[in-house]
Amino acid sequence: MTDVVIAGVGQTPVGEHWDISLRELALKAIEATRQDAGGLAPQALFVGNMLAPSISGQAHLGALIADFAGLTGIEASAVEAAGASGGAALRQAYLAVAAGAVDVALVVGVEKMTDRTGSSVEAAITTTIDGDFEGVQGLTPTAQAALLMRRYMYEFEVAHECFAGFPLIAHANGESNPNAMFRKAISAETYRRAGMVSDPLNMFDVAPNADGAAALLLTRAELLPAGFLHPLVRISGSSMVTDTLALHDRPDPLAFHAARLSVERACRQAGILPTDVNLFELYDAYSIFAALSLEAAGFAGRGQAWQLAQDGDAHPLRLNLHGSLPISTFGGLKARGNPGGATGVYQAVEAVIQLRGLAGKNQVPGARRALVQCLGGPASSAVTHIIEVI
C-alpha cells in the first residue's frame, strides 16, 4: 500500500466551550490544521464523533462541517465506534488515501459534552454499551470500569492505591500542555483522598467528559513539495479490531483481547515489535483501562502493569516523559480531557507533535515512533496506529 503521511495537525483547547457551537469548534481545529499543512486542499473529510445526534441534536456532521469549513463539494461522512470514533475516522481517512481514491483527506474529531447536565450525558454515553443486555440493567460505562477495577484488585491482590501512578503521570504531563483541561500535577495523597465516583473508582480514576476538536491532514508523501514545512511522519501501521460488546460475554474480562489483537496487527504491518516504539498514547479513560491496555500490548504481565507506573526506579520500563515508555504525554484522557469522538484524533495529533520534536516541556527525548490506541467501550472496539518519522 502507498505511504500515507500526516502533513498537518491542529487542536482546540479541551474543556468547557459553552460559548461556541459544535461546528465552530470543528472549524477551529480544521483551520489550524490546514494552516499547519501549508494550505493543501482536502478532497475528503472524515468526522469522528460519538454523541452529537443524541447530545447536540445534530447528525449529518460530514455535510455540516464540510459546508461550514467552506469545503462544500468534497466527500464527507461521520464515523462512529463509541470512544474509538476518532481513531476509526483516522483509519477511514487512511484507507481512502491508501486506496488512491483521494490525494488529501482531512480527519476531524469533535464533541461537545458539557452543554448538558450530567445525567443526560451519562444516558447518551450509555447508548454505546449493549442496550438490550447491559443498559437495560442500569449498567453504565463507568460502572463497567468499576466492575473491572474491582475484579482486577481481587484477582491480582492489588490495593486501590497501586493505581495512583496513572493519574499522577497524566496530571504531571497535563501541567505543561496549554490545551489540557486540567493543568495541575497531583500527589499520591490527593489521589488517596479523592471522592468516590463508582466504587472503587475515585475522581482521579475517571477521565472528565469534555468539549474539544482536533484534526489531521493526510496525504501521500510524493504529493508534498520538496523541503516541506515539517519533518515527514507516516502511518506505518493501522488496525481496528472488535471484541464482544457486553462484558459478561467474555471468558476473561481482564484481557483486553481486541486491544491486544489490534496492537499485534498494526505492529505486523509496520514490521516492528511493540517495544520498538518511543511512546504510547493509550486510552486512559479510566486508570484500570491504562493498566489493561499496557498488559494487552504486552508491556507487562497480567496484573502487573500498575508497577510500571510506580514512582522510583524499581522497574526498568517507566511511563513518565523520561522513561523508556512514556504514556499520556500531554496529559492523556485524564488530564487533557476526554472529548468523546475527538479523543482518538487528539492522541494522534499529540503523537505527531512529539515526532516533530515540538512538544516543548512535554517532549519525549528522541521520539521517532509512536503507538497510538483508542478504545470504544471496554475495548469492544480498539483502533491502533503506528506513526513514525520517515
Add this chain to the structure above:
Amino acid sequence: MTDVVIAGVGQTPVGEHWDISLRELALKAIEATRQDAGGLAPQALFVGNMLAPSISGQAHLGALIADFAGLTGIEASAVEAAGASGGAALRQAYLAVAAGAVDVALVVGVEKMTDRTGSSVEAAITTTIDGDFEGVQGLTPTAQAALLMRRYMYEFEVAHECFAGFPLIAHANGESNPNAMFRKAISAETYRRAGMVSDPLNMFDVAPNADGAAALLLTRAELLPAGFLHPLVRISGSSMVTDTLALHDRPDPLAFHAARLSVERACRQAGILPTDVNLFELYDAYSIFAALSLEAAGFAGRGQAWQLAQDGDAHPLRLNLHGSLPISTFGGLKARGNPGGATGVYQAVEAVIQLRGLAGKNQVPGARRALVQCLGGPASSAVTHIIEVI
C-alpha cells in the same frame, strides 16, 4: 485501483418488524449475504445507519453487530451521512478493499424506524438537517421537500398531477417484489385523490419510514474461486460529494449540485457516460427528489424530468422496466420502503440482482450496468456507485 467485486447480497423484507430487534434484523441480512457468497469470511464490517442512537437508544453498532453475527475480532465501524448512510458505508467498504487493507468486507445497512411514534421519529430525522439554522425554525426534511416541490411547480409551471408518474412506476414495480413494503400498483386517480402530507406533497409523494436490513459482501475478483456461484459484478465507479447542508444557502435550490458532481465523478472513474447505464436506482424519498435526481444526472433538462415518467410513448427515454432508463426497479424508496441508513444498501443489492439476471418479473432486459445513488438531506450528501457485469 484494484477491481472490487460484489460477491454476495442479502436483504430482509422491508416493513414493520416490531417482533425482532435491530441486531436480529442486521443478522438476517448478513446471514443471507454470507450464504449467497458461498461462505467467504469477512475481515471488516461497515454499518450504514442513520438513527439508531436516537431512535433505538443504541450506538456502537459496529461492535454490536459484529459480535452478534459471530464475527468478533474483525474490524467494524458505523458510518453516518443521513439518508446517504448506506451508500457511505458501501463506499467505506469499497475503499478498504481497494486499499488492500482487507480482502473481504461486509456492508450492512440497518434501521428500525417504526417502533416509535411518528413525532419522535420525525424529531430524530430532523437532526439530519441544519439544527442551528433550519431545525430551530421548525423545518423538517419533509417540509423541505415540500418547499422544493412548490418552487419547482412555480418555476417551471408544472401541475402537481405531473409528478404522478414517479409513484406509479415505483408502485407498479413494488407489486412483484416480495421484500417491498407496499405491493400494490396505484392509478393516477389514486395519486390525485391521496391525502395531503405537507402541501403540495401528498401521501404518494413521500416514501414511508420503515424497518429493514440489507447487506453486501465485497472482495477482489482474483480472490474468488474459478467458476464462482454468480456472474461477477464489479464496482467500476464510486463517488461521494457534499453540498450545503441548509437549503437556503444554495444559489439555486432546484439544482442538486452534489448529485450531479457525484454522477460525473463516478462516471469518469468508470469511463462511461450516464447514458451508458441500463438502469438507475435513484433516491425517490420524495417524488420531487426523483425529478431533481434525473435532472442532476443529465437525463432531462431543468423542469423536464417529470415528462420521462409520463405514461405512453411520448418520450423516447422512459423509466418503467421496459423503458430505456428503468428507475426504482424493485419499487424504490416509495414502494419498497425507506429504512433510513439501510436504503442505500438495498439499492445496491437490487442492482446486483438485476445484473445477475435474477430479478424475475422485475427484470430489466439485458441489464449490464447500473447507476445507484442515495442522498442525505436535500442532496447535501450524494453517494453514487456504478456497478457492472465483468
